[in-house]
Amino acid sequence: MYYDRTISDKFSQLIEPNGSLRWIYEFVKQREDLDFQIGKSGSIVKSGTHGKNEWISIYRGLTRIFSLKSLSDQQMINLYAHSSYQNLKSSFYGMKDISVNFQIDIEQLIVEIDKVRKFDKFYNNKKEGYYQNILSRTYGICSDKNSDFVIIDKEAVVGYKDQAEKDLLFGSIQVKYKQLQELISKNNPKRYGQNLQKKAIGNELDFLALDKDGNILLIEYKHWDNPSGIYLSPLQIGLYYDIFTSFPRDQLDKAVYSMLEQKQKMGLINPGWVKPPKLKDIIPVLIISEYNYNSSSKTKFDEILNITRDELGDDFLSHLQKFNFTLKNGLTQW
16 A cells, blocks of 8 residues: 655646746636646555656646646656547647746636536536635645645545555455445435445545644545435545555655645645644544535434444544535534
8 A cells, every 4th residue: 555645856846936837836826716736646666666657737626627747858748638628629738848838728728618518517517616626725725824724635545556455455445335335225225325335435535634733634525415425425434534544654644744745845735834743643524515404414414324333333433523614604513
């Protein structure tokens, strides 16, 4: 297992103050609809280091509209995205000279995106992607030195050296929650849904954050118009909690500190936010945006949580924190 989404210093320096692509940082920070994600992926090689597939991505709501990939030629950068975006403005993507400011091209790309109705679900419908973008910016690039917590990573995922290790470690955890899905479905299919065991349980945590006290927060985010997602979330949150608590704690702490320090250097987290001297607990968190208190999803959530505790023990998600996130009031306890 491995988890460390820091990118190389050479790559991150492009976005840092005085970097060749610092203008992208300034552009994204000024636009409420955009946000950054950085990361890397790849298997562990014999030397113990990770693969060098690393990226700096620009997100708009739930989707990355383009990513930067560094090349061995330090004067060039490769812009890429899903084919559905590349087809909108193919001339935008591909090789770019890092000395060229292509801000106007980004603005034109967003204009083209806004013309395509199928992309509305990622941001323009002002549902999950819209609120997730606000949350990510508030506790990331727009955080201040007094923020209660900062977002270290989004779409956080633990990596495995090969498929065999993933099947052994992640697979065993996933099976447990698939069995719980089946149990819940059989318990009351009319109330909770039929054939829940066929419903996918992903392995990407929405946000991994760090609070001022040194607690690592595993944040699952939902929008109020996804009632089944809300009341079934104890299973998803439990799966993420099991994954990250099974990860070697010294390695996790080291990775969290490294990502925090790099993002502060880049300005993706406020540089004045004080790093906790020691990391403490791992806390599961559920955040719901604009929760509808007339919905039955809270009652069903409590029912699902109790069913799961009957099977796994009363300490299952015993320190779960729940919040409602609104534009008017920010985060309030749920």
